[in-house]
Amino acid sequence: MSVPLTIHPHIxxxxxxxxxxxxxxxxxxxxNDQISIPTLDLNGWTEFxxxxxxxxxxxxxxxxxYIYDFGANFGHYGYYNIAGNNFWLQLKISGVNRFLxxxxxxxxxxxxxxxxxxxxxxxxxxxxxxQVAISGAAHAGILNATTALPHLLGTNNTTTRTIHGRYxxxxxxxxxxxxxxxYELARLSYMRLLQGAVCCLPMEEGxxxxxxxxxxxxxxxxxxxxxTWRRNAMWELLAESDI
Numbered sequence: 001m002s003v004p005l006t007i008h009p010h011i012x013x014x015x016x017x018x019x020x021x022x023x024x025x026x027x028x029x030x031x032n033d034q035i036s037i038p039t040l041d042l043n044g045w046t047e048f049x050x051x052x053x054x055x056x057x058x059x060x061x062x063x064x065x066y067i068y069d070f071g072a073n074f075g076h077y078g079y080y081n082i083a084g085n086n087f088w089l090q091l092k093i094s095g096v097n098r099f100l101x102x103x104x105x106x107x108x109x110x111x112x113x114x115x116x117x118x119x120x121x122x123x124x125x126x127x128x129x130x131q132v133a134i135s136g137a138a139h140a141g142i143l144n145a146t147t148a149l150p151h152l153l154g155t156n157n158t159t160t161r162t163i164h165g166r167y168x169x170x171x172x173x174x175x176x177x178x179x180x181x182x183y184e185l186a187r188l189s190y191m192r193l194l195q196g197a198v199c200c201l202p203m204e205e206g207x208x209x210x211x212x213x214x215x216x217x218x219x220x221x222x223x224x225x226x227x228t229w230r231r232n233a234m235w236e237l238l239a240e241s242d243i
Contacts, residue, residue, distance in 0.1 A: 077089075
């Protein structure tokens with residue numbers, strides 16, 4: 001005689017962190033919301049990786065909503081152009097702005113992006129661990145100083161272009177993560193700290209106006225203009241279905 005299947009209505013609370021999505025993320029309503037991080041100087045870097053997990057709503061925000069901005073005079077940033085479905089990434093390398101473009105439709109899904117560059121190599125963009133865009137040429141040199149502005153997530157330096165969606169986590173590294181590292185991080189629902197992190201924001205607080213940096217470098221973020229803590233959509237689904 002077979003044993004009846006037993007359903008545990010609250011099993012989600014026992015699932016380890018590796019197998020569930022983060023409890024919280026920050027919602028940006030497209031109205032100049034931002035996370036402001038103390039100035040990060042990338043001057044002289046010959047390697048670089050930025051990682052972020054984001055969920056866009058259908059309208060994405062304003063005409064050119066910024067994903068992140070961490071440079072003087074728009075030296076290093078990424079933004080999405082709704083009109084052309086163009087995701088633009090830019091790095092200022094040895095005084096020259098270098099661009100990477102990716103055309104896609106991002107609405108209503110969680111994606112983890114990784115922007116990677118090292119001197120002498122191409123600028124590369126990964127989505128969920130898979131390379132989806134590459135610059136037209138390899139670029140040698142160094143990243144230029146970024147001391148004039150704080151690092152901003154979700155808006156540009158004049159707060160005129162902002163996103164409409166959610167951030168789950170962000171990290172900045174002063175080395176080029178390996179392809180395997182990027183792939184493994186993309187398989188996780190949380191931000192694992194790796195060697196070389198300059199700023200790593202898991203965004204797990206769920207309340208308050210401080211987003212704590214776990215890299216050990218003290219680059220905590222401050223919420224400006226009201227990004228709102230929300231439970232992650234996957235976690236909400238589990239709660240609503242009472243699994």
